[in-house]
Structures are given as structure tokens and as C-alpha cells.
Amino acid sequence: MNHPRRRLRLAALAAGIVVLAILPLNSTAYTNYQIALVATYAVAILGLNLVSGYAGQISLGQSAFFGLGGYCAAIATARAGWPLPASFLLACVLPAAVGLLVAIPAVRLRGHGLAIFTLALPLIGVALAKRFNGLTGGTEGRVAQIARAPAWTGLDTDQWTYYVVLAIAGALFLLARNMVTGRLGRALATIRENEVVAVSMGISARRYKGLAFSLAAGYGGAAGWLYVYTIGFVSPVEMEFLLSINLLAMMIVGGMGSVLGSLLGGVLYVYVPIVAGTVDPVRTTLLYGAILLLVLFTAPGGIARALRRTGDRLGDSRAGRGPGPPGPGAAPRAEPAASPLPRT
Amino acid sequence: MEGAAVRAVQQIVDGLATGSIYGALALALVLAHRATGVVNFAQGQMAVVSTFVAWSLTRGGLGVIVAVAGAIAFSLVFGAAVERLVMRRFERETPLIAVVATVGLLLLLNGLSSLIWGYDLKAFPPVFSGGTLRAGGAAVSVTALGTFLVLVAVVLVLYVLMMRTRLGLALRAVADNPDSSALSGLPVGNLLMVGWGLAAGLGAIAGCLVAPKLYLDPNMLAGVLVYALAAAVLGGFDSPLGAVVAAWIIGVSENLAATYIDLIGNDLRISVPLLLTVLVLLLRPQGLFGRREVVRV
Numbered sequence: 001m002n003h004p005r006r007r008l009r010l011a012a013l014a015a016g017i018v019v020l021a022i023l024p025l026n027s028t029a030y031t032n033y034q035i036a037l038v039a040t041y042a043v044a045i046l047g048l049n050l051v052s053g054y055a056g057q058i059s060l061g062q063s064a065f066f067g068l069g070g071y072c073a074a075i076a077t078a079r080a081g082w083p084l085p086a087s088f089l090l091a092c093v094l095p096a097a098v099g100l101l102v103a104i105p106a107v108r109l110r111g112h113g114l115a116i117f118t119l120a121l122p123l124i125g126v127a128l129a130k131r132f133n134g135l136t137g138g139t140e141g142r143v144a145q146i147a148r149a150p151a152w153t154g155l156d157t158d159q160w161t162y163y164v165v166l167a168i169a170g171a172l173f174l175l176a177r178n179m180v181t182g183r184l185g186r187a188l189a190t191i192r193e194n195e196v197v198a199v200s201m202g203i204s205a206r207r208y209k210g211l212a213f214s215l216a217a218g219y220g221g222a223a224g225w226l227y228v229y230t231i232g233f234v235s236p237v238e239m240e241f242l243l244s245i246n247l248l249a250m251m252i253v254g255g256m257g258s259v260l261g262s263l264l265g266g267v268l269y270v271y272v273p274i275v276a277g278t279v280d281p282v283r284t285t286l287l288y289g290a291i292l293l294l295v296l297f298t299a300p301g302g303i304a305r306a307l308r309r310t311g312d313r314l315g316d317s318r319a320g321r322g323p324g325p326p327g328p329g330a331a332p333r334a335e336p337a338a339s340p341l342p343r344t
Numbered sequence: 345m346e347g348a349a350v351r352a353v354q355q356i357v358d359g360l361a362t363g364s365i366y367g368a369l370a371l372a373l374v375l376a377h378r379a380t381g382v383v384n385f386a387q388g389q390m391a392v393v394s395t396f397v398a399w400s401l402t403r404g405g406l407g408v409i410v411a412v413a414g415a416i417a418f419s420l421v422f423g424a425a426v427e428r429l430v431m432r433r434f435e436r437e438t439p440l441i442a443v444v445a446t447v448g449l450l451l452l453l454n455g456l457s458s459l460i461w462g463y464d465l466k467a468f469p470p471v472f473s474g475g476t477l478r479a480g481g482a483a484v485s486v487t488a489l490g491t492f493l494v495l496v497a498v499v500l501v502l503y504v505l506m507m508r509t510r511l512g513l514a515l516r517a518v519a520d521n522p523d524s525s526a527l528s529g530l531p532v533g534n535l536l537m538v539g540w541g542l543a544a545g546l547g548a549i550a551g552c553l554v555a556p557k558l559y560l561d562p563n564m565l566a567g568v569l570v571y572a573l574a575a576a577v578l579g580g581f582d583s584p585l586g587a588v589v590a591a592w593i594i595g596v597s598e599n600l601a602a603t604y605i606d607l608i609g610n611d612l613r614i615s616v617p618l619l620l621t622v623l624v625l626l627l628r629p630q631g632l633f634g635r636r637e638v639v640r641v
Contacts, residue, residue, distance in 0.1 A: 060385070060442055105622045115383065115443065116573045120618045123570055131611050241566055242454075247446050252444050286455025292448035297433060300441055 034309025047219025069224025141235025363595020422542025580634020
């Protein structure tokens with residue numbers, strides 16, 4: 001990454017943060033909740049990206065962890081009276097633990113074992129949520145209005161919710177970015193490109209896949225907590241299979257193996273139905289599917305990579321070098337797969 | 345005691361019948377996987393479209409058997425078209441992209457069938473008569489027996505097609521090694537279309553067999569797909585016979601678990617195939633009938 005570009009990026013990031021900080025003070029409650037939902041789903045998609053984009057394993061079960069995190073939030077606060085931070089911790093740790101438990105047998109499967117396995121999770125999750133209706137409220141779900149703005153802030157609930165959700169989501173994004181640019185990211189990239197090479201370098205493919213899946217589940221759970229914090233409600237609908245594949249679709253459209261792509265995925269997930277002028281779930285599913293196939297046909301790297309490639313081309317032509325090779329834009333990771341890797 | 349034994353026998357027969365439905369869809373998954381190496385997550389959704397076509401034909405005044413035959417014919421073309429128009433583009437890509445494309449297809453077809461046929465539950469006319477056969481105290485419904493026999497017939501037809509015809513030989517050659525097949529002058533692209541067409545035809549059979557029981561709606565086969573995938577994994581994913589046997593095992597054990605284990609009951613029966621698969625794969629990662637994979641660098 002050259003320095004002017006980096007400075008430009010930092011400036012854009014700073015400007016973005018300032019805009020996001022001022023925005024809720026002047027916008028409607030509806031807009032604030034929409035943006036909080038964007039951040040919520042972006043976190044869920046980011047988790048999915050860790051296991052699918054970075055580790056190359058398709059997961060169709062993210063909604064199960066999303067729902068589990070949501071139930072953790074609702075039950076721990078509204079029923080058991082836990083303080084909010086404790087419920088957030090539970091909403092991260094419990095799904096991560098369940099994810100690890102599922103991953104242990106799933107990573108032993110060749111090919112898309114994890115995908116097949118995870119497909120069953122939302123269905124089992126929904127069945128469990130309906131079965132233990134004393135705890136979960138059954139089909140009707142559970143109400144948990146846990147967001148309340150402290151009096152000293154002078155903020156309305158929607159504004160407070162917005163800040164809390166965006167701050168947590170921002171922290172989770174930063175954490176994920178640091179993880180994928182570090183040792184974990186390099187190990188996962190090697191496993192994705194060539195598992196045999198990875199194993200021969202002493203990277204335990206199973207262990208790292210399991211770790212990535214567990215992290216993804218934890219992020220899913222955190223997103224579920226954010227959802228309950230924003231909406232104040234959770235029901236088996238939040239676990240359904242369709243949510244999983246819609247999230248997967250928007251992750252691919254945003255950009256596999258890209259932190260920015262996860263954010264774009266969240267934006268698309270929330271705004272596609274709105275922009276389409278319909279909240280009819282039927283049309284929305286159709287639209288998600290059509291957009292996904294369109295992106296796969298035209299730009300398989302997703303929007304994030306297409307943007308970056310355009311940016312590279314612009315930067316190169318401004319520097320008088322003409323359109324450069326597709327190399328830097330096409331490679332989703334910073335290091336080549338064969339770079340020296342730390343032993344695990 | 346007599347009653348308990350009869351009840352157990354009936355549970356097993358019912359399990360074999362539902363297992364046969366899972367088996368038909370599992371066979372479809374295995375066929376598509378053998379043809380193009382892709383786990384087709386849209387297989388169930390394609391089968392739903394086929395079933396809707398059959399439903400429309402019955403509404404048009406056709407008898408149910410004729411309608412099902414029409415739907416199978418439609419599916420052969422439909423499956424081939426999906427392979428040619430969508431999947432062909434992704435065959436040279438990484439498997440991940442190809443699988444995601446099937447997920448896109450799932451969403452698209454789900455939305456399309458809701459748009460065309462709506463998402464209210466529709467009654468699908470029964471394929472078999474509603475009577476029961478009695479043998480030694482146990483009553484077996486004609487539907488259960490018929491479903492089971494249909495799958496046995498399908499397996500036999502597939503076996504003859506694959507092992508006794510030139511087309512089957514060509515299909516097996518392409519599944520084994522597409523590059524060498526192309527060099528031997530086989531029309532690889534057309535054969536892949538045939539493979540996907542056959543898979544969609546099998547899906548149509550599965551959909552029409554289960555529709556009278558589940559009622560028809562766009563999400564009808566989401567649960568069945570889980571069972572079918574579990575059966576395909578359990579059977580080793582490349583073995584048609586393995587998939588069918590695994591589907592029967594799943595169908596029977598699910599029924600017995602739902603009846604005799606209170607903790608599972610009717611609402612948690614979907615966890616049975618998953619637990620079963622975990623158990624088997626911890627002991628035999630290649631599945632019951634799969635060949636052990638050797639990785640070469």
C-alpha cells in the first residue's frame with residue numbers, strides 16, 4: 001500500500017466517522033434504527049466472511065447463531081435480570097462454544113462438509129426455540145426492551161441505540177480486521193489456497209477451520225445481541241434458514257474475504273428491500289437471488305473488489321502509469337500463499 | 345406385547361417410506377454431484393418448481409399420474425437448462441463459487457415460485473389410493489408401500505441406465521474424468537446437461553411423492569433437503585446405492601427416535617439425521633459407502 005493512498009484512506013475513514021457521529025442528531029428515529037440494523041447485519045456478515053471468505057468454508061447456519069445470540073440477550077436481561085455487558089458476553093461466548101462443538105465433527109468432512117452440516121443448524125435452532133417455549137416464548141418470541149438512554153446524555157432512545165450499536169460494531173470490525181491481517185489471516189489464506197501446503201507447513205487445517213467457524217459463530221451471536229438491542233424483540237424467525245442464505249448472498253455480493261465487503265453486505269441486506277420499494281419478503285428473496293447471480297456472473301469478487309480494482313486503475317492512470325495489471329486488485333490477501341508462515 | 349410389536353413394524357415401514365422420499369432427493373444430489381462436482385443446494389428448490397408444474401397440470405384437468413409424468417419431462421429439460429445457462433459458467437471456477445451459485449439459484453427459484461404460485465399452502469392430490477394393506481396384524485398404507493416401490497424401481501432403472509447403456513457409460517466417464525472424456529470425443533457439455541436433467545427428474549419424483557403429505561408451498565422441501573444431504577453425506581456422496589441405503593436408515597431411525605425417545609419427540613426429529621451423521625463420520629469420515637480420498641500434492 002503506497003503512502004498517499006493510505007493517507008487518503010485514513011482521511012476518508014475519519015470523515016466517515018465524523019459524519020456517522022453527527023448523523024443521528026439530525027435524522028429521524030426510523031433512519032437511526034435502519035443504520036443500527038445495517039451495522040447489526042454487517043457484523044453477522046463479517047462473521048460469515050471469516051469462515052467463508054477467509055477460510056473458504058461455506059456456512060449456511062449463521063442465522064442459528066444470530067438467533068442464539070438474540071435469545072441470550074433477551075433471556076439473560078429480561079428474564080434473568082443480568083446487566084447488559086454480561087448478557088453481551090454470553091451472547092458472544094455461547095454461540096462461539098456451540099460453533100466449536102459443531103465444527104469439531106464438521107471439519108473432518110471433505111469438500112463442503114461444513115456447508116451441509118450448517119444447513120441443519122437453523123432448522124434445529126427453530127425447532128429448539130419452539131420446543132422450549134417457556135424460556136424462548138415459543139413462536140411468539142420474547143420481548144426485551146433493553147436499550148435505554150441514560151439521562152445525562154440527553155439523547156433519545158433511538159439516538160442512544162444508534163451510538164451503542166455502531167460503537168460495538170466498529171470495535172468488532174477493528175478486531176476482525178486485525179485478525180485477518182495477522183497470523184490468523186495468513187494461515188486461513190494458505191488453507192484456502194492449498195490445504196496440503198498448509199498442513200505441510202505445520203498449519204493444522206482442522207484446528208484453524210474450527211477456530212474460524214467458532215469466531216464466525218461468536219460474531220453471529222454478537223450480531224443477534226445487537227439486533228435485540230435495536231429491535232427489542234427476538235423470535236424463531238430470526239433463526240430461519242432463509243436469513244442464513246440471504247446473509248451469505250449479501251456477503252458474496254459485498255465481497256468475499258473483505259472487511260469492507262462485509263459492511264457493504266450489511267448495507268445491501270437492509271436497503272435492497274427498501275430501495276426496491278417493497279417489504280414483501282417474496283420479491284426481496286427474488287431480488288437477493290438475482291443480484292447474487294448477477295454479481296457472480298459479472299464480478300465474482302463482489303463489489304468491494306470491483307471498487308478496489310477501479311480505485312487502483314484510477315490511481316495508476318493519475319500517476320501516469322496507465323492501467324496496471326489486475327494483480328493487486330485480484331489478490332484478496334496481502335501476502336502470497338507461499339510466504340513464510342509462523343508455525344502453530 | 346403383540347400391539348407393541350405391530351406398532352414397531354408400522355413405524356419401520358413408515359420410516360422406509362419417508363426414507364424413500366429422502367432417498368429420491370439424495371439420489372438427485374449424488375447425480376448432480378457426480379456430473380459436475382457441485383453440491384447443488386438448489387436441488388430441493390428445483391424439485392419444488394417441478395412439483396408446482398405437476399400441481400398446475402392437475403389443476404388443468406390432467407390425472408395425477410399424467411401430471412407427475414409431465415412434471416418429470418419438464419424437469420429433464422429444466423435441469424439441463426439450469427446446467428447450461430447457469431452452472432456451466434462456474435464449472436471452471438473454484439468449487440466455492442459454484443456452490444454459492446447454487447445458493448443464488450435457490451433464492452431466485454424460491455422467489456420466482458412464490459411470485460408465480462403464491463406462498464399459501466396448496467393441497468396436492470395423492471399419488472396413491474388411500475387404502476391400507478393388512479399383513480399379520482400390521483397395517484401398511486398403500487402410499488407408504490407405493491413410495492417405497494417407486495424408489496426401488498427408480499434405483500433399478502438408474503442402475504440399468506448407468507451400467508448397461510452407452511449413455512450410462514459416457515455419463516460415468518465424464519463424471520470420472522471430464523478432460524480425458526473430451527479427448528475421447530465425448531460431448532462433455534451435453535452429458536453434463538443430461539446428468540443435471542436426470543437429477544432434476546429425480547427431484548420431481550421426490551417432490552410429487554412428498555407433496556400430498558406436506559402440502560405444497562415454496563419452502564416445502566427445505567427440511568427434506570437437510571435429510572437428503574445427510575443421506576448423501578452418510579452414503580459417501582458419490583455412491584447412489586449408498587445414498588439410498590443411508591436415506592432408509594435415516595428415515596427409519598428418525599421415526600423410531602420420534603416415537604420411542606420422549607426427549608426428541610415429534611418436534612426435534614430433525615436433529616436425528618444430524619446426530620447420526622456426526623456419529624458415523626467420526627468413525628468413518630468417507631461415509632458408509634464412500635471411497636477413502638487420497639490427497640496428492
